[in-house]
Amino acid sequence: MKEAMRRANTSQPLEKEGSRTRRMRVKHCSICTQRIWFEPLTVLDPEDAPEPRRSWTLCKHCYNALVTELKRSKVHSPLRVRVAVGLVAAERWPLAYPTRLHMYVNDRRWIAxxxxxxxxxxxxxxxxxxxxxxxxK
Known part of the structure; x- marks a missing residue:
């Protein structure tokens, strides 16, 4: 798992042509879509995975859930990272299971x-x- 994980910068500077101002772009988790303020974790497909190789930027909570899922898995195929990410995303994606609160906020937004x-x-x-x-007149 260590070869599939690397640390990434939390923000990427964006420079406009002819502009002196620089904006910092905050990253979002690939699974739960929350903002990642400190130390996003990038998970890559293994070298022997079929093309196209994927990469995911994860927050610490989703990364811990992914590591737990990988430890639970007894299969050691090249696709096990993709399967584990899919299982974690099925549990943690915000729109997977609509809650009353989410529906209420969505309805309030449309009313406004x-x-x-x-x-x-x-x-x-x-x-x-x-x-x-x-x-x-």
């Missing part, structure tokens, strides 16, 4: 978007009516 859309729609029509009233 619809309310904002109706408000903008109302303002545009109000301005349109005022312009028509000003032209007629």
């Amino acid at each position: 978007i619809l309310g904002f859309g109706f408000f903008i729609f109302m303002i545009v029509h109000l301005v349109f009516l005022v312009l028509i009233a000003g032209i007629i």
Whole structure:
């Protein structure tokens, strides 16, 4: 497992052409999609895995779950890392099992978007009516 894991930088500098400002880009976990602030762990497919070789950037929680899954596995094939990542992703992916809280937050987000859309729609029509009233007068 050590040959498949390496440490990566948490942020990558992005430079715009002609700009003096530099932005840092925060990485996200490939499984749970949470931000990784400190020391993301990159897991690579073994050398003898079939093409295309994959790599995953993981947070510490997902990495620990992956290591536990790899220790549980008795099969030592080149695809065992991919299978273990798939099993961990089936458990830890945020949209795998929708919870009431997640559905509630999603519904609240849509309600806010619809309310904002109706408000903008109302303002545009109000301005349109005022312009028509000003032209007629």
